[in-house]
Amino acid sequence: MSAGDKWLDRSAGPVVRPYALTGGRTAPAGGEVLDLIAVVVATRQVTGGRDGLSPEHRRILRLCQRPVTVADVASDTALPVGVVRVLLSDLTQEGWITVLPQRPADEQPSADLLKEVLHGLRAL
Amino acid sequence: MGSAPSDGAAQSPLAAFKILIAGGFGAGKTTLVGAVSEVRPLHTEEALTSASVGHDDLRGVGSKTTTTVAMDFGRITISGQVVLYLFGTPGQERFWFMWDELSYGALGAVVLADTRRLGDCFPSVDYFERRQVPFVVAINCFDDAARYDPEDVRVALDLGPRVPMLLCDARQRGSAKEVLITLVEHVLASRPHEGPGAVVPA
Ligand SMILES: Nc1nc2c(ncn2[C@@H]2O[C@H](COP(=O)(O)OP(=O)(O)OP(=O)(O)O)[C@@H](O)[C@H]2O)c(=O)[nH]1
Numbered sequence: 001m002s003a004g005d006k007w008l009d010r011s012a013g014p015v016v017r018p019y020a021l022t023g024g025r026t027a028p029a030g031g032e033v034l035d036l037i038a039v040v041v042a043t044r045q046v047t048g049g050r051d052g053l054s055p056e057h058r059r060i061l062r063l064c065q066r067p068v069t070v071a072d073v074a075s076d077t078a079l080p081v082g083v084v085r086v087l088l089s090d091l092t093q094e095g096w097i098t099v100l101p102q103r104p105a106d107e108q109p110s111a112d113l114l115k116e117v118l119h120g121l122r123a124l
Numbered sequence: 125m126g127s128a129p130s131d132g133a134a135q136s137p138l139a140a141f142k143i144l145i146a147g148g149f150g151a152g153k154t155t156l157v158g159a160v161s162e163v164r165p166l167h168t169e170e171a172l173t174s175a176s177v178g179h180d181d182l183r184g185v186g187s188k189t190t191t192t193v194a195m196d197f198g199r200i201t202i203s204g205q206v207v208l209y210l211f212g213t214p215g216q217e218r219f220w221f222m223w224d225e226l227s228y229g230a231l232g233a234v235v236l237a238d239t240r241r242l243g244d245c246f247p248s249v250d251y252f253e254r255r256q257v258p259f260v261v262a263i264n265c266f267d268d269a270a271r272y273d274p275e276d277v278r279v280a281l282d283l284g285p286r287v288p289m290l291l292c293d294a295r296q297r298g299s300a301k302e303v304l305i306t307l308v309e310h311v312l313a314s315r316p317h318e319g320p321g322a323v324v325p326a
């Protein structure tokens with residue numbers, strides 16, 4: 001019986017070391033913690049060359065060929081959000097991807113955009 | 125890139141909105157997300173810090189050790205450019221750190237109220253009021269619960285007159301949809317009016 005077992009409850013998964021994929025780093029390289037719905041997009045194509053990218057970096061980069069949110073990347077790769085943030089920041093630092101500007105958190109979305117959302121919800 | 129700025133919305137190739145689904149234990153959060161959105165797997169890490177486990181228990185455990193926690197997460201694609209993301213807010217106290225992150229920049233929140241345990245949704249109501257996150261209260265109609273007049277629930281929750289309240293059945297797509305529509309209408313109606321001399325109703 002491992003030391004971790006007694007901490008588990010029905011909402012927690014197994015005690016794991018997801019940060020093995022980031023070489024143990026738990027904080028993003030640039031220090032900036034991306035929001036769950038921050039949108040990222042690749043600035044260039046994945047190449048086959050010696051670019052220092054890990055297989056996880058490449059997987060993420062492929063997903064970023066179109067604008068995607070951090071949450072979608074985490075969901076599509078089945079990697080925990082914190083791990084995805086670290087890997088995305090590596091890619092940002094190396095210029096592979098860029099974070100698209102977000103509406104400031106204290107700024108309301110435009111009425112037109114909200115009406116579009118309403119229209120879409122009604123049509124569901 | 126390089127295109128001249130036109131109107132704000134067209135600038136961004138993807139407008140993503142966060143909507144939080146909150147409420148007490150068993151209030152129907154997972155059910156509502158599943159009824160109205162495309163549910164997707166999402167895991168986040170919870171560090172095993174002394175805050176989440178007894179202090180002494182940490183001995184011998186590397187600081188990088190975490191547990192992964194599954195979150196309620198769903199997508200509603202409005203158009204190629206507009207996507208709503210629903211996030212269930214985990215109820216247990218040790219997950220409260222996630223609420224700040226989830227509520228940051230959120231469009232709004234749904235508080236699911238179970239009238240058999242109305243007190244369970246007080247913390248969510250308090251939280252969104254304090255953070256000034258627009259929210260609606262959806263009273264979940266559990267089969268064995270007595271029917272309440274929403275206005276009685278409003279009094280019990282000490283809610284202002286402008287917070288929308290509605291009855292819902294989180295299992296029904298149409299009902300869950302109505303809850304989200306009510307929320308977005310509320311967000312739209314509470315928007316400060318634009319332009320000089322506009323008066324924001326008190
Ligand atoms: N009658 C009725 N039952 C509901 C409704 N919403 C949820 N339920 C049932 O209530 C139970 C709990 O619902 P969940 O969606 O798991 O609640 P939850 O808020 O995610 O619960 P936790 O994540 O454990 O806090 C399930 O068995 C649902 O089928 C509703 O509107 N009406």
Ligand SMILES: [Mg+2]
Nearest residue numbers: 153154155196
């Ligand atoms: Mg649940």
